[in-house]
Amino acid sequence: MGAKTLIIDGQTVSAENHVTILQAATDNGITIPTLCHLDGVYDVGACRLCLVEVKGSTKLFSACTTRVYEGMEVTTQSERLKKYRRMTIELLFAERNHVCAVCVANGHCELQALATSLGMDHVRYDYCFPKWGMDLTHPFLGMDDNRCILCTRCVRACWHIEGAGTKNVAGRGSKSHIISDLNEPWGDSETCTSCAKCLLSCPTGALFHKGDTVGESERDRSKLGYIVNAREKQQWIV
Amino acid sequence: MQLDDLQTIAEKHQASRKKFCLRTCMSAGCMSSQADVIKKNLESEVKTQGLEADVEVRRVGCMGFCGQGPLVGVDGHAQDGELFEHVKPEDAPAVVRSLTGGECALERGDPHHPFFAKQLRIVRANGGIIDPERIEDYIAAGGYVALHNALTELTPAQVIEQITRSGLRGRGGAGFPTGLKWSTVAKSPGAKKYIVCNGDEGDPGAFMDRSILESDPHLVLEGMAIAAHAVGADQGFLYVRAEYPLAISRLNLAIKQAKALGLLGGAIFESPFTFNIDIRIGAGAFVCGEETALMASVEGKRGTPRPRPPFPAESGLWGCPTLINNVETFANIAPILNRGADWYASLGTEKSKGTKVFALTGKIQNNGLIEVPMGIPLRQIVEEMGGGAPDGGSIKAVQTGGPSGGCIPAQHLDTPVDYESLVKLGSIMGSGGMVVMDDKTNMVEIAKFYMEFCMDESCGKCIPCRTGTVQMFRLLEKITARQATAADLAKLEELCDMVRATSLCGLGQTAPNPVLSTLRFFRHEYEELLQSDAHAAPPPATPA
Ligand SMILES: Cc1cc2nc3c(=O)[nH]c(=O)nc-3n(C[C@H](O)[C@H](O)[C@H](O)COP(=O)(O)O)c2cc1C
Numbered sequence: 001m002g003a004k005t006l007i008i009d010g011q012t013v014s015a016e017n018h019v020t021i022l023q024a025a026t027d028n029g030i031t032i033p034t035l036c037h038l039d040g041v042y043d044v045g046a047c048r049l050c051l052v053e054v055k056g057s058t059k060l061f062s063a064c065t066t067r068v069y070e071g072m073e074v075t076t077q078s079e080r081l082k083k084y085r086r087m088t089i090e091l092l093f094a095e096r097n098h099v100c101a102v103c104v105a106n107g108h109c110e111l112q113a114l115a116t117s118l119g120m121d122h123v124r125y126d127y128c129f130p131k132w133g134m135d136l137t138h139p140f141l142g143m144d145d146n147r148c149i150l151c152t153r154c155v156r157a158c159w160h161i162e163g164a165g166t167k168n169v170a171g172r173g174s175k176s177h178i179i180s181d182l183n184e185p186w187g188d189s190e191t192c193t194s195c196a197k198c199l200l201s202c203p204t205g206a207l208f209h210k211g212d213t214v215g216e217s218e219r220d221r222s223k224l225g226y227i228v229n230a231r232e233k234q235q236w237i238v
Numbered sequence: 239m240q241l242d243d244l245q246t247i248a249e250k251h252q253a254s255r256k257k258f259c260l261r262t263c264m265s266a267g268c269m270s271s272q273a274d275v276i277k278k279n280l281e282s283e284v285k286t287q288g289l290e291a292d293v294e295v296r297r298v299g300c301m302g303f304c305g306q307g308p309l310v311g312v313d314g315h316a317q318d319g320e321l322f323e324h325v326k327p328e329d330a331p332a333v334v335r336s337l338t339g340g341e342c343a344l345e346r347g348d349p350h351h352p353f354f355a356k357q358l359r360i361v362r363a364n365g366g367i368i369d370p371e372r373i374e375d376y377i378a379a380g381g382y383v384a385l386h387n388a389l390t391e392l393t394p395a396q397v398i399e400q401i402t403r404s405g406l407r408g409r410g411g412a413g414f415p416t417g418l419k420w421s422t423v424a425k426s427p428g429a430k431k432y433i434v435c436n437g438d439e440g441d442p443g444a445f446m447d448r449s450i451l452e453s454d455p456h457l458v459l460e461g462m463a464i465a466a467h468a469v470g471a472d473q474g475f476l477y478v479r480a481e482y483p484l485a486i487s488r489l490n491l492a493i494k495q496a497k498a499l500g501l502l503g504g505a506i507f508e509s510p511f512t513f514n515i516d517i518r519i520g521a522g523a524f525v526c527g528e529e530t531a532l533m534a535s536v537e538g539k540r541g542t543p544r545p546r547p548p549f550p551a552e553s554g555l556w557g558c559p560t561l562i563n564n565v566e567t568f569a570n571i572a573p574i575l576n577r578g579a580d581w582y583a584s585l586g587t588e589k590s591k592g593t594k595v596f597a598l599t600g601k602i603q604n605n606g607l608i609e610v611p612m613g614i615p616l617r618q619i620v621e622e623m624g625g626g627a628p629d630g631g632s633i634k635a636v637q638t639g640g641p642s643g644g645c646i647p648a649q650h651l652d653t654p655v656d657y658e659s660l661v662k663l664g665s666i667m668g669s670g671g672m673v674v675m676d677d678k679t680n681m682v683e684i685a686k687f688y689m690e691f692c693m694d695e696s697c698g699k700c701i702p703c704r705t706g707t708v709q710m711f712r713l714l715e716k717i718t719a720r721q722a723t724a725a726d727l728a729k730l731e732e733l734c735d736m737v738r739a740t741s742l743c744g745l746g747q748t749a750p751n752p753v754l755s756t757l758r759f760f761r762h763e764y765e766e767l768l769q770s771d772a773h774a775a776p777p778p779a780t781p782a
């Protein structure tokens with residue numbers, strides 16, 4: 001009952017029972033692009049970058065939320081999937097104001113890295129140029145909605161690793177945005193512990209340390225993993 | 239409460255019937271045109287004319303001919319079933335006088351008109367007949383007998399077998415076989431299970447479920463209770479959108495009445511079966527009609543969908559197996575048990591059984607609510623029942639399935655209305671919206687309208703739907719503004735394909751449908767709007 005055998009991109013691999021396709025692929029050295037997935041917090045299947053084909057179904061499945069089964073045949077890199085992924089990144093760049101050259105995360109940004117690795121060299125859609133602001137009320141952390149891709153990694157880290165429940169999503173559709181508490185200035189939040197785990201989890205330059213300048217926002221995401229590991233598996237790293 | 243008691247209530251109620259009954263529609267539609275004042279005036283007029291012993295003025299639910307409202311129906315008259323249309327409060331004296339032979343110049347509906355004659359009323363059988371605020375009325379019409387029989391004569395497996403054999407499919411849009419869903423929930427392991435009734439009804443222009451809830455609330459409660467017995471649940475939630483205050487207040491009343499009579503709550507029909515129903519009110523998001531978003535909302539969370547599997551039948555509310563069905567689906571349950579699965583299976587087509595309620599609107603003479611047997615040709619609905627386009631116009635297309643559906647062009651009007659035929663034409667049955675379009679309608683504008691709706695209602699969780707609908711809407715705007723080229727049209731088609739294939743939930747997956755279906759049948763209307771130099775370019779390649 002313990003393990004399952006499945007085929008990913010033609011390669012026969014074994015996976016632990018109940019793991020997701022993403023975990024099985026990662027464990028076997030196969031890379032699937034992701035954006036909303038973050039080790040240590042639960043998955044929501046929101047960004048749709050990790051979509052894969054599963055033999056026997058015409059539908060696409062998000063690898064981060066779909067569990068493996070015996071004999072499953074998964075394709076992670078068809079032409080169709082690559083095209084959809086490129087389009088997804090294009091849509092994100094058109095949605096808000098991503099000016100990499102002046103961004104704190106330049107060079108350390110998952111969105112930017114994906115654009116490069118997926119071969120998205122230009123955006124064919126109209127830029128929306130929305131007028132989003134910044135929240136600079138916190139003593140040493142800042143939030144720039146213009147860079148946010150609404151992956152909700154910060155929200156999940158804040159609720160499920162820190163347990164503070166400060167970060168939330170408000171609004172719907174293209175008006176969705178990340179708020180602190182019930183849409184109060186971050187600096188006024190009585191729940192925020194200033195732990196900066198939201199910042200550690202953010203894939204883009206939306207959350208940053210005040211004072212960081214262009215390209216300085218480098219984040220060690222494994223810190224989050226250590227905490228979760230310690231808590232769930234009682235393994236402490238010296 | 240036992241079967242005898244039900245019968246006693248029914249008989250007592252029959253005995254109290256008077257010679258005449260003035261049925262006054264008190265549904266949201268007619269209420270908005272002072273139906274409450276009309277009823278009050280009728281009552282005082284009956285007193286004035288000294289007819290209290292002979293005339294009952296009854297509050298009833300929707301009669302369906304909403305375009306002609308406010309409506310007052312007359313029973314016990316020489317012309318039984320007479321229907322006064324466009325009644326105003328000051329018409330009360332004339333209406334009451336007509337019972338004793340007086341003149342009444344009010345417009346009258348023709349009960350033999352195809353609009354009524356072609357209907358087959360199962361879930362709407364009591365609509366416009368009984369008083370939705372009196373449980374005795376429902377019981378007198380045979381209510382709660384099906385629940386009694388299910389509890390005392392049928393095992394849960396036998397109930398599910400009946401529903402499966404009836405061929406009933408979900409009326410919430412996708413047409414999933416109801417019996418199969420019930421048996422999955424019944425078989426899912428778990429001590430705690432839930433029943434959810436989806437009354438979110440968010441499609442623009444749709445009011446089928448509202449009318450059922452307002453006109454016959456006990457029918458839905460009874461269906462839910464039978465389902466609870468069948469799958470082993472003891473708690474139900476009825477999710478109704480906040481825009482339906484009348485439905486909510488009638489449901490609250492109905493639940494209270496049913497509890498008082500021992501038909502809900504503990505020891506139902508003096509059996510060990512316990513079932514409670516609580517109402518949950520939706521806050522006006524279309525996406526909360528999607529089952530996983532609805533359940534998140536019931537749990538008190540932000541109403542956004544989550545990936546399936548796991549399906550609610552396996553892991554729904556608070557991780558427990560949950561049966562979720564639409565209002566109209568539940569409304570079919572008691573009639574099926576009362577009249578038998580074979581009777582139900584004999585109605586409709588091979589794969590689509592029973593009836594479907596539609597809200598017929600748009601460029602059509604007679605609009606309102608109709609319940610028709612599955613398989614009826616679309617032409618009969620729009621031309622005979624609906625009377626065709628007004629002002630001598632001709633019908634160009636019929637939109638079904640709302641923002642998830644498509645347009646069926648006039649040349650396909652002979653299509654039978656069933657799940658598979660509509661899908662074959664690129665549309666869907668949907669929850670029952672049916673909008674008729676005449677020759678003056680621009681189909682690109684229609685596609686744009688629905689895209690704007692989806693864009694505004696996208697929950698924003700997943701990228702393809704949140705941003706893809708924005709870009710598709712912009713491209714459609716560009717096309718209608720005559721600023722687009724063939725390349726833009728190709729971009730639109732590519733996005734349609736991508737958003738459909740990659741979105742997380744049904745909202746995004748079906749958002750491109752109105753565009754795809756109008757492109758399929760009215761592509762020239764798009765091309766005519768393209769910039770002239772670009773128009774000469776070769777047609778865009780269809781996306782992979
Ligand atoms: C965006 C979206 C909106 C929906 N809205 C409704 C609705 O208002 N009412 C409804 O019954 N089902 C709605 N559904 C379908 C439900 O998810 C679900 O399939 C249905 O309630 C199941 O009931 P049924 O099997 O009786 O049809 C919607 C689905 C989607 C994707």
Ligand code: SF4
Binds near residue numbers: 157191194196
């Ligand atoms: S600093 Fe910590 S507590 Fe404050 S919002 Fe970020 S994650 Fe939440």
Ligand code: SF4
Binds near residue numbers: 150153202206207
């Ligand atoms: S602030 Fe960062 S982590 Fe939070 S939703 Fe936006 S992009 Fe994701």
Ligand code: SF4
Binds near residue numbers: 695698700703704743
């Ligand atoms: S498809 Fe649209 S409505 Fe559904 S989860 Fe994605 S953003 Fe939300």
Ligand code: FES
Binds near residue numbers: 034037045051062065
């Ligand atoms: S990583 Fe799987 S959907 Fe985002």
